[in-house]
Amino acid sequence: MVRYSKLAFRQTVYEYGTDLCWTPMILAKEFNRNRFARDSDFTVSTNRPQPPTIVQFGANVPLELARASSLVAPFSNGVDLNCGCPQSWACAETLGAALMEKRELVRDMVIETRDHLRRDGWAVGKEKDMDNPKGRSVSIKIRVHKDLRKTMDFITTVLGPEHDRHIDFLTIHPRTRSTPSSTPINVEALEVLTSTFGDKVPILVSGDVFTLNSLPFTSPLLLSRPQQSQTPLMQIPKLAGLMSARAILANPALYTGHDACPWSAVDTFMNKVARAPLPFKLVLHHLSEMCAPGMGPNKNALLSKPERAAMLACANMVDLIDFLDEKRAAATTQQSTPGINDGIIPPTGIRRDIQTSSRLLP
Numbered sequence: 001m002v003r004y005s006k007l008a009f010r011q012t013v014y015e016y017g018t019d020l021c022w023t024p025m026i027l028a029k030e031f032n033r034n035r036f037a038r039d040s041d042f043t044v045s046t047n048r049p050q051p052p053t054i055v056q057f058g059a060n061v062p063l064e065l066a067r068a069s070s071l072v073a074p075f076s077n078g079v080d081l082n083c084g085c086p087q088s089w090a091c092a093e094t095l096g097a098a099l100m101e102k103r104e105l106v107r108d109m110v111i112e113t114r115d116h117l118r119r120d121g122w123a124v125g126k127e128k129d130m131d132n133p134k135g136r137s138v139s140i141k142i143r144v145h146k147d148l149r150k151t152m153d154f155i156t157t158v159l160g161p162e163h164d165r166h167i168d169f170l171t172i173h174p175r176t177r178s179t180p181s182s183t184p185i186n187v188e189a190l191e192v193l194t195s196t197f198g199d200k201v202p203i204l205v206s207g208d209v210f211t212l213n214s215l216p217f218t219s220p221l222l223l224s225r226p227q228q229s230q231t232p233l234m235q236i237p238k239l240a241g242l243m244s245a246r247a248i249l250a251n252p253a254l255y256t257g258h259d260a261c262p263w264s265a266v267d268t269f270m271n272k273v274a275r276a277p278l279p280f281k282l283v284l285h286h287l288s289e290m291c292a293p294g295m296g297p298n299k300n301a302l303l304s305k306p307e308r309a310a311m312l313a314c315a316n317m318v319d320l321i322d323f324l325d326e327k328r329a330a331a332t333t334q335q336s337t338p339g340i341n342d343g344i345i346p347p348t349g350i351r352r353d354i355q356t357s358s359r360l361l362p
């Protein structure tokens with residue numbers, strides 16, 4: 001769930017066990033007013049299955065969020081309001097993390113959005129409408145305050161009445177607006193917030209989800225997985241889900257239990273890109289993430305640093321596909337025993353896969 005999570009990437013992670021995919025943050029105001037913004041910011045596939053998709057908006061006006069949500073509702077499973085983006089340009093516009101100081105405004109935005117979707121005929125009954133094809137969710141993603149009491153007040157205001165809360169679920173990134181991402185997440189804050197609110201609203205955590213067996217806490221969600229940490233970890237019993245950003249960029253197969261990116265995920269990504277193209281520079285960026293050491297303890301990489309530099313020098317898609325096919329073939333030959341490069345999908349070669357799938361293109 002990062003600014004890179006365009007369609008091809010969402011399809012890739014969905015194929016590797018991700019339940020719910022977020023779009024990058026889209027500015028609601030521009031989305032409402034500009035057709036080009038709509039076309040470039042949000043694409044969906046006509047091929048089924050469509051990854052369950054949450055469209056994330058940046059907004060600070062209730063009607064803007066409600067209208068943008070109306071526009072995407074037919075093509076998505078829900079909308080999310082970003083209250084966590086710490087970038088200065090966003091905060092200067094009272095977007096992202098600046099909204100953590102505007103709890104009434106956030107409440108008004110989610111109320112207006114839910115009402116608007118209901119009036120449009122969507123089912124916004126939360127758990128009651130989970131299996132309803134017309135069911136659509138409204139959620140928010142937040143950071144925490146230095147003084148956790150402010151975060152408690154914020155959540156209490158946004159949730160509203162217990163019998164009919166205003167949001168379907170809540171994602172918490174347990175860092176403050178000014179905490180660098182190199183500082184570990186605040187697990188104590190997560191524990192306090194999930195024990196206070198976890199029975200009232202499903203809570204997801206975003207931050208330091210690097211691999212499934214190296215989480216900085218324990219959770220019944222993952223009881224069957226051995227934890228690699230030497231120090232005892234805090235229990236977070238009331239957690240409903242995990243969200244990954246940096247680590248899933250490096251390893252889209254994270255949720256199938258791979259602790260490093262397998263070649264098969266590169267194949268899958270390239271196949272998705274063939275059908276749902278991305279700008280070439282963006283493709284290179286994804287591949288340089290996927291072929292480098294990941295965020296978890298396993299620091300194996302699909303390509304060495306010089307190889308990654310050579311990959312970045314590829315001038316076009318054809319050169320890139322040839323380069324990857326060559327490297328992948330060499331890696332497969334070298335590999336006599338199963339290891340991290342094992343594919344879930346049998347090895348096929350990128351070029352052959354793309355030629356096969358291109359026959360399916362209209």
Ligand SMILES: Cc1cc2nc3c(=O)[nH]c(=O)nc-3n(C[C@H](O)[C@H](O)[C@H](O)COP(=O)(O)O)c2cc1C
Nearest residue numbers: 001002003024025082173206207208209244245246
């Ligand atoms: C390159 C990049 C882009 C991001 N874009 C978004 C975004 O569009 N919306 C959002 O809510 N968070 C965004 N985030 C924050 C992540 O969702 C996440 O909260 C944060 O990176 C911590 O999680 P991680 O340890 O899994 O990376 C972004 C993070 C990175 C590194």
